[in-house]
Amino acid sequence: MSVISVCSTKGGVGKTTLVMCLADAFARQGGSTAIVDGDPNGHVATWRERAGEGCKVTVISEADETKIQDVIAQAAAKYALVVVDLEGAASQAVTYAIAESDLVLIPTKISGMDLQEVFRTYEVVKRAEKMLKRPIPARVVLTQMSPLQSRVAQHARSEIQANAIPVLKTEIIQRAAYQSIHFTGATPAHEGGDAKAAREITAVLGEILEALAAHAQAAA
Ligand SMILES: Nc1ncnc2c1ncn2[C@@H]1O[C@H](COP(=O)(O)OP(=O)(O)OP(=O)(O)O)[C@@H](O)[C@H]1O
Numbered sequence: 271m272s273v274i275s276v277c278s279t280k281g282g283v284g285k286t287t288l289v290m291c292l293a294d295a296f297a298r299q300g301g302s303t304a305i306v307d308g309d310p311n312g313h314v315a316t317w318r319e320r321a322g323e324g325c326k327v328t329v330i331s332e333a334d335e336t337k338i339q340d341v342i343a344q345a346a347a348k349y350a351l352v353v354v355d356l357e358g359a360a361s362q363a364v365t366y367a368i369a370e371s372d373l374v375l376i377p378t379k380i381s382g383m384d385l386q387e388v389f390r391t392y393e394v395v396k397r398a399e400k401m402l403k404r405p406i407p408a409r410v411v412l413t414q415m416s417p418l419q420s421r422v423a424q425h426a427r428s429e430i431q432a433n434a435i436p437v438l439k440t441e442i443i444q445r446a447a448y449q450s451i452h453f454t455g456a457t458p459a460h461e462g463g464d465a466k467a468a469r470e471i472t473a474v475l476g477e478i479l480e481a482l483a484a485h486a487q488a489a490a
């Protein structure tokens with residue numbers, strides 16, 4: 271039903287980590303969930319194997335630029351939530367995925383250089399909006415934050431919001447719990463997962479679902 275693409279023109283900002291955490295959290299709340307893996311590196315498939323039977327997320331691979339739009343559209347017809355993981359670049363596949371999305375989530379760290387990539391990514395969203403003649407809501411989420419960075423985060427928020435891009439209230443802190451997902455398959459939503467990380471992910475998911483609901487209402 272709802273499609274969220276997680277994208278940034280910058281690599282290594284935490285896209286794939288967020289995709290796995292959000293999808294697994296939604297699935298463990300009982301919603302049917304698929305991840306479309308639009309990154310040829312296939313990290314999501316490896317994670318899914320390690321996540322085991324308790325994880326109810328379906329991973330759909332083989333979504334290169336020639337197929338990604340159809341793959342997303344088919345998944346959207348079947349699952350309550352489809353989360354799309356994309357490579358860190360401004361490729362055709364990214365534009366096609368954005369075109370199929372109800373919401374674009376742009377993760378970023380908070381250095382000045384990282385913010386430039388937020389604006390570059392947002393331009394890709396804006397171009398897709400123009401092409402399709404429909405609004406595509408986007409949200410920035412601050413990721414891999416050190417607790418020492420809270421003042422810098424305020425500057426980063428102000429600068430992003432000054433460019434008329436909404437930023438989620440919830441921030442993703444730098445935690446070992448996120449790094450270990452790759453090795454154990456266990457996201458914070460897993461039984462016995464890190465409680466603080468789990469709260470962060472639940473809060474991000476809540477803000478996103480709220481944004482989707484508000485957008486659907488405005489469009490009705
Ligand atoms: N909140 C976090 N705390 C600590 N480490 C994190 C966090 N988020 C991501 N990482 C780590 O940062 C690295 C990059 O994360 P990830 O692979 O999710 O980024 P990406 O944007 O998908 O990268 P790429 O553009 O290469 O696909 C990984 O080693 C991951 O474990």
Ligand SMILES: [Mg+2]
Pocket residue numbers: 285286287309313355356357
């Ligand atoms: Mg990735």
